[in-house]
Amino acid sequence: MDTYTPIQDIDQKIDIIDHVNQDHTEELLAIAKSHLSQTKSPHETNIRSASVLDIFQEGIDISVHLKTTPQNTKIFVPFEIEGELEDKILYQAYASIIQQGRDFSGVGKRFFKIIDKQKITTNIVRLTIESTTELPTYYPGYAYAFLLKTLKKRPLPATPESNKKHWSKKLFDRVFISLMKYLSSKNRQKLLQSANKDVRLYTLRKSWKKNKNDRFHNQGYIDIFTHGETLGSQWANELNTDDIIMSRSEAKDKHPHLSNGQALLIADETAYPAMAGILEHWQNPLPPHIIIISESEDEQCYFEDKDQLAAGQIHRIICPPENQATEILAIVKQITDIDVVWAAFESESAKAVRHYLRNHRKIAGKNNHTKAYWNLKSKRGTVEDL
Ligand SMILES: Cc1cc2nc3c(=O)[nH]c(=O)nc-3n(C[C@H](O)[C@H](O)[C@H](O)COP(=O)(O)OP(=O)(O)OC[C@H]3O[C@@H](n4cnc5c(N)ncnc54)[C@H](O)[C@@H]3O)c2cc1C
Numbered sequence: 001m002d003t004y005t006p007i008q009d010i011d012q013k014i015d016i017i018d019h020v021n022q023d024h025t026e027e028l029l030a031i032a033k034s035h036l037s038q039t040k041s042p043h044e045t046n047i048r049s050a051s052v053l054d055i056f057q058e059g060i061d062i063s064v065h066l067k068t069t070p071q072n073t074k075i076f077v078p079f080e081i082e083g084e085l086e087d088k089i090l091y092q093a094y095a096s097i098i099q100q101g102r103d104f105s106g107v108g109k110r111f112f113k114i115i116d117k118q119k120i121t122t123n124i125v126r127l128t129i130e131s132t133t134e135l136p137t138y139y140p141g142y143a144y145a146f147l148l149k150t151l152k153k154r155p156l157p158a159t160p161e162s163n164k165k166h167w168s169k170k171l172f173d174r175v176f177i178s179l180m181k182y183l184s185s186k187n188r189q190k191l192l193q194s195a196n197k198d199v200r201l202y203t204l205r206k207s208w209k210k211n212k213n214d215r216f217h218n219q220g221y222i223d224i225f226t227h228g229e230t231l232g233s234q235w236a237n238e239l240n241t242d243d244i245i246m247s248r249s250e251a252k253d254k255h256p257h258l259s260n261g262q263a264l265l266i267a268d269e270t271a272y273p274a275m276a277g278i279l280e281h282w283q284n285p286l287p288p289h290i291i292i293i294s295e296s297e298d299e300q301c302y303f304e305d306k307d308q309l310a311a312g313q314i315h316r317i318i319c320p321p322e323n324q325a326t327e328i329l330a331i332v333k334q335i336t337d338i339d340v341v342w343a344a345f346e347s348e349s350a351k352a353v354r355h356y357l358r359n360h361r362k363i364a365g366k367n368n369h370t371k372a373y374w375n376l377k378s379k380r381g382t383v384e385d386l
Contacts, residue, residue: 004057005056007057017055021052021365025051028051030093030096032064033096035062036064048066050064059079061074083185109247111131116128120223121298124269125223125224125237135219139220140281142252142253142277143253145199145250147199148235150245200231203277204222206221206276225270253274258342260284260340262289264289264340265289265341268324268346269293269299270345271371272302272303275342289313289335290312291332292315292316292317293324328349346372346373346375348377
């Protein structure tokens with residue numbers, strides 16, 4: 001049996017395993033399918049599900065559930081590039097998706113018309129949007145990667161033909177992949193950052209049907225926390241009714257782990273829309289512990305409605321972003337019972353809280369969804385998620 005080099009930083013390794021298993025099952029399936037297509041007959045590449053078991057310097061152990069066999073099979077997928085652990089996995093996912101002739105960005109572009117715009121707190125702008133294509137009915141945490149552009153006229157509706165990849169896009173994808181392969185880790189980060197320079201993630205706060213007889217949910221809210229002269233804030237502030245905006249890709253968030261046990265929910269201003277959605281769909285008979293963080297007290301009225309808070313035990317924190325971890329941990333340490341967690345706030349603080357919950361409260365990855373929604377240190381949002 002082959003032996004592989006273990007990863008020294010166990011917390012970093014578990015962060016990556018949990019992140020991929022929680023939020024990147026599509027990409028993981030692509031990696032597993034692409035690997036099996038090179039080594040097995042076609043009927044053995046029919047995969048129902050896949051999850052990461054372990055990561056080594058040389059590659060990943062993936063557990064795959066084939067449609068043809070009842071039991072799971074373990075496969076080892078070797079990395080194709082040198083570099084940081086996250087780069088290796090990212091490259092593997094991108095290359096597998098391209099190899100299968102699919103788009104990086106999942107479903108591709110989507111257009112929305114702004115039909116209303118309001119300020120719902122001092123700094124949170126609410127856009128009411130309308131879409132000619134279907135919005136998800138389960139909206140909690142569903143995020144769109146918006147291009148920071150505004151169009152004045154509605155584009156023609158997408159047809160199956162227009163959704164096919166244009167040759168130039170295919171070429172771009174291939175060049176991008178080969179560049180990723182040969183660049184140093186630092187330059188790879190730069191390339192990814194510049195590819196995502198004008199893209200920001202915002203959550204679908206809610207969706208509904210405009211008219212009772214409409215076939216699908218076609219209207220919704222997007223709530224944007226504006227903070228100074230940043231690109232996302234300027235874009236949100238300058239938008240007007242009737243403008244058309246577009247997203248490049250989208251991703252759902254899953255919460256089955258919250259349906260049982262004592263839950264803890266934590267959100268800063270950027271995650272209020274996701275947490276409000278989760279609370280609207282609350283099924284667990286136990287009310288959650290809820291921590292609501294903001295830099296300024298003005299934003300806290302987003303959660304004024306008592307019904308919205310599922311009768312949970314509410315803790316409010318007002319602090320500068322760099323103090324989020326210290327303030328959150330001071331509260332979390334007082335809560336004796338925590339079984340399951342959903343949380344999203346600043347990246348370094350999220351890392352500290354996630355590690356505390358994992359290492360001191362023994363909450364395993366499948367129950368510990370503590371996410372980074374933005375990054376104080378690198379001066380950029382965490383667009384790598386889509
Ligand atoms: C899955 C997901 C869903 C999200 N949903 C929402 C949402 O519904 N609403 C929403 O408002 N945001 C949401 N975000 C967060 C949003 O994408 C980031 O805050 C993004 O960085 C904002 O872009 P920007 O152009 O304003 O700032 P950037 O250009 O990314 O950064 C410029 C400067 O602003 C700072 N900065 C960035 N965000 C904040 C912040 N929140 N508070 C203080 N300083 C900040 C940075 O550190 C940097 O110094 C979501 C993020 C993810 C990953």
